[in-house]
Amino acid sequence: MKNSGYYSQFGGAFIPEILVPTFDELESAYLAAREDESFWREYLDLMSTYSCRATPITRLDNLSSQLGGANIFVKREDLNHTGAHKANNVMGQGLLTRRMGKKRVIAETGAGQHGVATATMAAKFGFDCTIYMGAHDVARQRPNVFWMEQMGATVVAVTEGSQTLKDAINEAFRDWVSNMDDTHYVLGTACGPHPFPEMVSWFQSIIGTESRAQMLERNDRLPARVYACVGGGSNAMGIFSGFIDDNDVELVGVEAGGRGRGAGQHAARLAYDDATIGVAQGYKTYFLQDRDGQMQDTHSVSAGLDYVGVSPILSSMHESGRVRFEAASDDDVVNAMQRTVRHEGLIPALESSHAFAQAYREAPGMSAEEDILINMSGRADKDIFTVADAVDDPKWREFIIDKADAYKQEMGDA
Amino acid sequence: MREQTTLEQSIRQARDKKDILLMTHIVLGYPSFDDSLRMVEDMVNAGVDLMELQIPFSEPMADGPVILRANAEALKAGATVEQSFKMAERMTKEFDIPFLFMTYYNILFCHGVSRFVDDCSRIGIQGCIVPDLPPAEGQEYLDAMHAAKLSPIHIFTPNTPADRMRHLSDNSSGFIYTVARKGVTGKDTAFSDELSDYLALCNSNTDLPLAVGFGVKSREDIDFLRGKVDIAVVGSESIRVMEQDGVGAVKGFIETLVA
Numbered sequence: 001m002k003n004s005g006y007y008s009q010f011g012g013a014f015i016p017e018i019l020v021p022t023f024d025e026l027e028s029a030y031l032a033a034r035e036d037e038s039f040w041r042e043y044l045d046l047m048s049t050y051s052c053r054a055t056p057i058t059r060l061d062n063l064s065s066q067l068g069g070a071n072i073f074v075k076r077e078d079l080n081h082t083g084a085h086k087a088n089n090v091m092g093q094g095l096l097t098r099r100m101g102k103k104r105v106i107a108e109t110g111a112g113q114h115g116v117a118t119a120t121m122a123a124k125f126g127f128d129c130t131i132y133m134g135a136h137d138v139a140r141q142r143p144n145v146f147w148m149e150q151m152g153a154t155v156v157a158v159t160e161g162s163q164t165l166k167d168a169i170n171e172a173f174r175d176w177v178s179n180m181d182d183t184h185y186v187l188g189t190a191c192g193p194h195p196f197p198e199m200v201s202w203f204q205s206i207i208g209t210e211s212r213a214q215m216l217e218r219n220d221r222l223p224a225r226v227y228a229c230v231g232g233g234s235n236a237m238g239i240f241s242g243f244i245d246d247n248d249v250e251l252v253g254v255e256a257g258g259r260g261r262g263a264g265q266h267a268a269r270l271a272y273d274d275a276t277i278g279v280a281q282g283y284k285t286y287f288l289q290d291r292d293g294q295m296q297d298t299h300s301v302s303a304g305l306d307y308v309g310v311s312p313i314l315s316s317m318h319e320s321g322r323v324r325f326e327a328a329s330d331d332d333v334v335n336a337m338q339r340t341v342r343h344e345g346l347i348p349a350l351e352s353s354h355a356f357a358q359a360y361r362e363a364p365g366m367s368a369e370e371d372i373l374i375n376m377s378g379r380a381d382k383d384i385f386t387v388a389d390a391v392d393d394p395k396w397r398e399f400i401i402d403k404a405d406a407y408k409q410e411m412g413d414a
Numbered sequence: 415m416r417e418q419t420t421l422e423q424s425i426r427q428a429r430d431k432k433d434i435l436l437m438t439h440i441v442l443g444y445p446s447f448d449d450s451l452r453m454v455e456d457m458v459n460a461g462v463d464l465m466e467l468q469i470p471f472s473e474p475m476a477d478g479p480v481i482l483r484a485n486a487e488a489l490k491a492g493a494t495v496e497q498s499f500k501m502a503e504r505m506t507k508e509f510d511i512p513f514l515f516m517t518y519y520n521i522l523f524c525h526g527v528s529r530f531v532d533d534c535s536r537i538g539i540q541g542c543i544v545p546d547l548p549p550a551e552g553q554e555y556l557d558a559m560h561a562a563k564l565s566p567i568h569i570f571t572p573n574t575p576a577d578r579m580r581h582l583s584d585n586s587s588g589f590i591y592t593v594a595r596k597g598v599t600g601k602d603t604a605f606s607d608e609l610s611d612y613l614a615l616c617n618s619n620t621d622l623p624l625a626v627g628f629g630v631k632s633r634e635d636i637d638f639l640r641g642k643v644d645i646a647v648v649g650s651e652s653i654r655v656m657e658q659d660g661v662g663a664v665k666g667f668i669e670t671l672v673a
Contacts, residue, residue: 015546016475017545018572021573021574178598280520281475291524293524293525
């Protein structure tokens, strides 16, 4: 194993010995794919015929004039097949899995978007598929669990620990240490041991490459600021990568501010100062942990941002100052989402709505000569239960009660 | 010529008297620190030769369901690293067998690696097993352990190629821990010819004593390992016995292994 995959002091590969040959094999396959131009061509062809690439950029006409200030543009990753940027990474790893000759894929999922994307890829490529999902997330993301199972995946509800994303990752690793010979672990974000942060960022860089060209073509100038929500950090790495060398473009990562500062209330690793540097889940980064290094509970209205760690590449960009990190509270996020739905007819996922919330806060203070770009990493269909509760919609409640009554009646009759 | 650590010397001396040694594993603070002490006392009295004390961690990636839950329960009951050190210090003073720490790297990292090693040295811990710290990531740890004449113990697996085994052995002292199969702790292992061949391969790639763990849980398993390795490691099974039949049952269980 090579001692590589560091971004300043962050990253690395802190893996159990049993997985060392598997990571060596993965790194070789990944590097070979990067060298091979036909791989990326095959990837682009797949994404343009199976997903909706290139995804468009939409100008928010109504909100740009309502808020005043900067012109607001949105990169429409919600238009990917399966409704989120997760497809970019998953289809790329699917091609790589086929190259490595493996027949089974496993994945962790938080919100369920990565699980659905992986189950979709497995159905298309003919792989067996097991998805690990925290029991807490299974309970709040039933629609995604439904689709994963329809696609033939086995969904395992993880009852260990806090029953969220980090626990699903641990369980996926436990599966992998038994089944590495025929199984590839499709890690869903730009975290984990090397080469995952770099490899996932590479597949997601398709967002940034397209965005930069589209903004230039449309406005003849680059955006002043680019906003992305940050859970593990893959959609942010994706869009930021297109602008990383444009020093005039400010990059803004928006984390889950939850209910505000303080342990257990949020999942903001970089925007707040509650996180410290540690090593867990195979890599070194900022974690929300106590003095002993035990991971703490996190909270967010969005399952996809509810995570203790963050991409080591983003930690290094935080340290260098290249990316500014902010946090948006649960309440601001739900408001931003409702506003976007009501005035633009777009339905951003609760995760993506963090980026919208921060952009709406900053746009009025900017000039009409400036453009900003928000990465709409996914759509909110999956969040319908959470959002209906958050906006306290009485008709939805009535619908669910009626539906439940009808099921009970059916079961009683049977 | 490689210098033998105290741990390796005591293993070799004990092996002069016995054809296989027994190492057991407990999670400190599970179900309580008092129970941990009681279990160690019973295990030592029943004839255990070495003990592995796990400092609980919230993300024990390489552990299976039994030890995973023991980690979580210990933390839920409020176990801290400081309490683990205090309890380990008491154990090393009271019982005359070598004690090791097993834990994950974040515990060392957050404590400060060199401070962790100094503290081990001060309280009489003789070696450490850190399953998520390959030598390539652990230079600071290895340097500190070697300087303190403590034993950093690495793991051989059925997936480890011979050249990697030699690399791991070069970075280890005390003994080598081989896992009998793929997977996590606490699941069944087939004790077969294939395992014998693998253990022979392990032995040919290190001149350190060899311990084998993962799925060792009965007298028959230990008889199988006799003559093939120096140390049999019983981990999850003694925790399982304690959970099923209470702390008091552990002594009887260990006695069936060493009788």
